Amino acid sequence: MKNTFKEISDKIRSSKTFLITAHVSLEGDALGSELATYALLKKLKKRAVIYNSDHTPPIYKFLPHSKLIKNNLSEDKFDVAMVLDCSDSSRAGKVKDYLSRVKCIINIDHHISNTFFGDINLVDPAASSACQILYKLCERMKIMDEKIALCLYTGIFTDTGNFTYTNTTKETHRIVSNLMHYGVSPRLIYENVHSLCEDKDLKFIGKIISNLKFDSSRKICWATIKKWEDTDYDLTEVIFSFMRLLKGVEVLILFKKMEKDKIRVNFRSRPSVDVNKVAQFFGGGGHKSASGTTIETDLKSAERKVVSFIKRYTNKLK
Amino acid sequence: MKNTFKEISDKIRSSKTFLITAHVSLEGDALGSELATYALLKKLKKRAVIYNSDHTPPIYKFLPHSKLIKNNLSEDKFDVAMVLDCSDSSRAGKVKDYLSRVKCIINIDHHISNTFFGDINLVDPAASSACQILYKLCERMKIMDEKIALCLYTGIFTDTGNFTYTNTTKETHRIVSNLMHYGVSPRLIYENVHSLCEDKDLKFIGKIISNLKFDSSRKICWATIKKWEDTDYDLTEVIFSFMRLLKGVEVLILFKKMEKDKIRVNFRSRPSVDVNKVAQFFGGGGHKSASGTTIETDLKSAERKVVSFIKRYTNKLK
DSSP states (O other): OHHHHHHHHHHHHHOOEEEEEEOSSOOHHHHHHHHHHHHHHHHTTOEEEEBOSSOOOGGGTTSTTGGGOBSOOOSOOOSEEEEESOSSGGGGTTHHHHHTTSSEEEEEEOOTTOOOOSSEEEEOTTSSOHHHHHHHHHHHHTOOOHHHHHHHHHHHHHHTTTTTSTTOOHHHHHHHHHHHTTTOOHHHHHHHHHSOBOHHHHHHHHHHHTTOEEOTTSOEEEEEESOOOOOSSOHHHHHHHHHTTBTTOOEEEEEEEEETTEEEEEEEEOTTSOHHHHHHHTTOEEOSSEEEEEEOSOHHHHHHHHHHHHHHHHHHHO | OHHHHHHHHHHHHHOOEEEEEEOSSOOHHHHHHHHHHHHHHHHTTOEEEEBOSSOOOGGGTTSTTGGGOBSOOOSOOOSEEEEESOSSGGGGGGGHHHHTTSSEEEEEEOOTTOOOOSSEEEEOTTSSOHHHHHHHHHHHHTOOOHHHHHHHHHHHHHHTTTTTSTTOOHHHHHHHHHHHTTTOOHHHHHHHHHSOBOHHHHHHHHHHHTTOEEOTTSOEEEEEESOOOOOSSOHHHHHHHHHTTBTTOOEEEEEEEEETTEEEEEEEEOTTSOHHHHHHHTTOEEOSSEEEEEEOSOHHHHHHHHHHHHHHHHHHHO
């Protein structure tokens, strides 16, 4: 990996124009790594454009330069595409078409399912986040400032669930300690990312957690939501954080009806169960302990299929 | 403070028998610092007893040596009393009487309200936790192992609200990174401390967060709970963690009726408001952003008095 860092560093220094992108369904690590990369390239006086398939969720608009992110791009040429936190080029959504026209793709990611689609691939599944890998790139390039630190902290913080997931290592805390030298305020970032909930959202959450369902072993817990509308605020994570408090539960599932016959299914798990494999069975993917998919059927049938599959799957593990 | 560390280190090495205690209403930092101190003294082949006024909450029983904690003590003599995370000797509850009989009290604490009641006082309000101060003592004494690391991590982790409160510094993360060298598993500790909630508790919480009250400015948010029973699980922190998600709210209050005319009031705040002062006005205390008191009156009257005081108090700040 040492050579790859050097290869990327050399490529960045020798190139002039950059396209930056990340996966659809933007969250802290995707945006943090994009905006840290942007700030890094600007310090090197490069031309850089961030182009995303999806819009930036409002809770991340406190991140520096986030207003410059584009969701449309007129024809342009780039020397290098920096594709971040993206396991597969198709996860870049509509930006994928653009990538084929770029001379060199640099793929920086931490997903175990990464397909090595880049011309240069820096993939480290042991890293908590794409931002943790980018920190090391910055360290080697000897480039860091307040803005880069703020972006990287945000990505690490969100992808480790406030430093509580199994991906949190001594290296993660070492890096975060160094980032805090640059004036990062954990409280401020927490407030920005987590304290934008409206009263009505909290009531909606209250209703969901009062109606959780369990299998007979009480190891699987799920909620079915008849009408889900994406809000500015990431309610999915909040609901999971509630469900995670439950004693003894190993798999958590949310079934969200997005529209007729379109059910978004999110999975979270304790280390004993690999929900990446579960999601893959249903055409989706993600991480060992956090994954998702979309199933084209009605709510009841999605619930039945998925829960019975997980029951069989977890039984096999015993 | 450098001398105080040396003084304590010398006193420990030159003494034989130790009483260890902490504040009533035991939580992660109190227990973490007690049990880390116990493990430290055991490594030095000292005689040590942990004696607490309150019982150990079950969520902390995963901590090493926690079974050895005593809630009663037959007459005994100790060279040194190590009083941890305790702003005042009266906060040690019934153990206070014992302390007067001990030759030397070592007071290690991070509360700004500490009364320097010890013979040796190591008080650092800039430290996130008593455990963070104890880490430095261990560092100077060159003593550390898996058990001490696990206890210290737990205290730091709980007192910083998963590293999100304003007391979290680069020093905190540096220390945590070092503790993780000793095999601390953040996920396991998180699961132990946070994942012991029963279904009925989650329903109870759901009901509370569906009935929050706000003042007209929406800066103060509170809940009144007609019948509160302390459970094995710390529901207060969980309820606050969800109230904290609310946009724009600066002061959070829980009014819990413990018994007739006995209302426990807990306060949490954003940095703009000092709820230690609020709690002190009502005969309690704590930290700037987390405090509490008990008021001897009925629920409605406690609610009226406290909310109107805070309204006046926060108006004055503008």
